[in-house]
Amino acid sequence: MKTRSYTKWLFVLPAVIVVAALFIYPIFSSLFFSMTSKNLIRPRYSFLGLKNYKDILSDPKFWAAFLNSLKWTVYSLLGQILVGFTAALALNRVKLFKGMYKTLLIIPWAFPSIVIAFSWTWILNGVYGILPNLLVKWKIYETAPQFLTEKNLAFIVLVLINIWFGAPMIMVNVLSALQTVPQDQYEAAKIDGASALQSFQHITIPHIKLVMGLLVVLRTVWIFNNFDLIYLITGGGPAGSTQTVPLYAYEMGWGTKLLGKSSAVTVLLFIFLMSVCIIYFTIMNCWEREENK
Amino acid sequence: MRKKYFASLISHIYLLLLCFFAVFPLLWIIISSIKGKGELTGNPTAFLPKVVTLEYYRHVIFDLGFIVNIRNSVIISLATTGIAITISALAAYGIVRFFPKIGTVLSKVLVTTYIFPPILLAIPYSIVMAKLGLTNTRIGLVLVYLSFSIPYAVWLLVGFFKTVPIGIEEAAKIDGANKIQVFMQVVVPLVAPGIVATAIYTFINVWNEFLYSLILINDTSKMTVAVALRSLNGSEILDWGDMMAASTLVVVPSIIFFCLIQNKIAGGLSEGAVK
Numbered sequence: 345m346k347t348r349s350y351t352k353w354l355f356v357l358p359a360v361i362v363v364a365a366l367f368i369y370p371i372f373s374s375l376f377f378s379m380t381s382k383n384l385i386r387p388r389y390s391f392l393g394l395k396n397y398k399d400i401l402s403d404p405k406f407w408a409a410f411l412n413s414l415k416w417t418v419y420s421l422l423g424q425i426l427v428g429f430t431a432a433l434a435l436n437r438v439k440l441f442k443g444m445y446k447t448l449l450i451i452p453w454a455f456p457s458i459v460i461a462f463s464w465t466w467i468l469n470g471v472y473g474i475l476p477n478l479l480v481k482w483k484i485y486e487t488a489p490q491f492l493t494e495k496n497l498a499f500i501v502l503v504l505i506n507i508w509f510g511a512p513m514i515m516v517n518v519l520s521a522l523q524t525v526p527q528d529q530y531e532a533a534k535i536d537g538a539s540a541l542q543s544f545q546h547i548t549i550p551h552i553k554l555v556m557g558l559l560v561v562l563r564t565v566w567i568f569n570n571f572d573l574i575y576l577i578t579g580g581g582p583a584g585s586t587q588t589v590p591l592y593a594y595e596m597g598w599g600t601k602l603l604g605k606s607s608a609v610t611v612l613l614f615i616f617l618m619s620v621c622i623i624y625f626t627i628m629n630c631w632e633r634e635e636n637k
Numbered sequence: 638m639r640k641k642y643f644a645s646l647i648s649h650i651y652l653l654l655l656c657f658f659a660v661f662p663l664l665w666i667i668i669s670s671i672k673g674k675g676e677l678t679g680n681p682t683a684f685l686p687k688v689v690t691l692e693y694y695r696h697v698i699f700d701l702g703f704i705v706n707i708r709n710s711v712i713i714s715l716a717t718t719g720i721a722i723t724i725s726a727l728a729a730y731g732i733v734r735f736f737p738k739i740g741t742v743l744s745k746v747l748v749t750t751y752i753f754p755p756i757l758l759a760i761p762y763s764i765v766m767a768k769l770g771l772t773n774t775r776i777g778l779v780l781v782y783l784s785f786s787i788p789y790a791v792w793l794l795v796g797f798f799k800t801v802p803i804g805i806e807e808a809a810k811i812d813g814a815n816k817i818q819v820f821m822q823v824v825v826p827l828v829a830p831g832i833v834a835t836a837i838y839t840f841i842n843v844w845n846e847f848l849y850s851l852i853l854i855n856d857t858s859k860m861t862v863a864v865a866l867r868s869l870n871g872s873e874i875l876d877w878g879d880m881m882a883a884s885t886l887v888v889v890p891s892i893i894f895f896c897l898i899q900n901k902i903a904g905g906l907s908e909g910a911v912k
Contacts, residue, residue, distance in 0.1 A: 359725060363784075370757070377760065382764075427655070454895035460662075467661075478682055562748060568754075569755060571755060572848060607757075613754050625748075
């Protein structure tokens with residue numbers, strides 16, 4: 345009897361140990377260093393208490409980055425859902441070429457962030473890029489637009505690139521959720537004289553609500569934490585107009601070498617995301633309870 | 638009837654439009670990478686190349702030593718995938734068979750690991766790796782990569798292991814097989830396609846990773862493809878042809894693998910997560 349419960353634990357133990365070592369240790373380590381003057385290069389550091397946090401919370405640059413992060417997340421998320429959702433609905437409707445469409449549409453998902461950055465900076469390049477040159481050729485612009493170095497444009501372009509990258513993931517998951525909706529319910533609704541919009545509202549939405557909810561949580565966190573895309577495409581510029589919290593933290597830790605302060609930024613980021621997730625999950629639990637009624 | 642026809646026509650037009658946007662960057666980097674010298678800057682709006690040449694590829698792979706970075710990435714990705722899948726398969730099976738209660742909250746555990754900002758983890762990782770003398774080593778990077786590989790792999794695999802009927806295992810047990818034997822000889826072969834798909838997905842994610850590689854590796858000979866590409870951009874002579882050739886070399890394997898497993902991974906979220 346004893347050996348039995350022993351092997352049972354052996355299965356999950358390696359994963360538990362690795363995940364604990366790679367997640368629980370770092371969070372405590374970060375909490376500790378966030379209260380010190382830890383430097384990337386110098387070995388000595390001293391204890392500062394909450395000074396790092398006070399400094400950051402009174403830094404206007406931090407708040408600018410936080411606002412950028414919020415905008416970046418909300419716009420990207422809404423765009424990804426809009427494109428991904430409509431694409432899934434369209435795919436669910438067509439029969440001809442469905443497989444081909446799906447394969448072509450998921451291609452952006454497989455792109456490494458560095459190649460996303462290279463391909464789009466090449467397409468949008470202010471001197472040799474195909475898009476600015478075409479726009480001039482077609483007489484839409486007089487001089488080549490500087491998509492990535494002009495303050496107002498850069499942020500929008502980044503969000504659009506992020507939508508391009510993230511929509512396929514939403515599409516694929518919504519599509520497979522749509523396929524779990526029992527078809528006979530639609531037939532029944534039709535017989536009862538329900539319009540397409542009504543059956544969408546009362547049959548489709550309730551069936552895919554939970555999957556959508558989870559998708560939104562995962563995407564929110566992922567987009568908020570995203571570092572690569574912005575770092576590689578604009579580096580936070582021009583003039584800090586695309587700097588988000590992860591870039592601010594990186595700049596502090598590896599630019600000005602203040603690892604302690606950088607840790608404090610990341611801890612604040614973590615606390616914020618945790619609060620957002622708790623709210624999301626509370627809402628989703630309510631949905632689940634409603635469904636089980 | 639006519640209304641239905643119209644709706645499907647609109648769907649086709651919309652999907653074609655989206656396909657164009659989805660595919661264009663890939664098409665454009667490939668086309669740019671095979672154009673002749675001077676064409677890229679000489680005539681930016683020409684779509685097709687006048688001369689087709691693989692000169693940029695030769696230059697990137699041999700003269701700039703990109704082949705070393707490809708080798709690094711292959712080694713690191715294979716090692717991470719091997720370790721992550723072994724650990725995750727055991728854990729996923731353990732959860733499905735012995736701890737089904739954890740299975741129901743697993744999506745929340747996964748989201749919890751997602752909340753940890755990579756930039757938060759990067760700081761302690763770099764401190765610990767420096768202490769262990771693992772900065773600038775492949776081993777260090779493999780260890781760090783397990784942080785995002787294992788949670789996601791466990792989650793995907795739980796979905797696959799759930800499909801194995803317990804009856805088959807009971808039969809094997811009656812024949813005198815112990816738990817490990819049942820797992821290795823009965824269960825693993827049954828979910829092999831799922832395990833392979835998860836392994837490929839893990840491989841792609843590691844192959845594509847950027848931030849940790851940027852922070853932990855600064856020796857050119859140890860760099861992964863993603864960071865080596867980045868340094869290509871930072872080098873003195875910015876040659877778009879080289880950059881496009883190198884990008885193609887990095888992105889094409891990812892896309893091919895991804896298309897192979899798309900149907901296996903696609904349902905993952907809706908099947909594994911909510912139930």
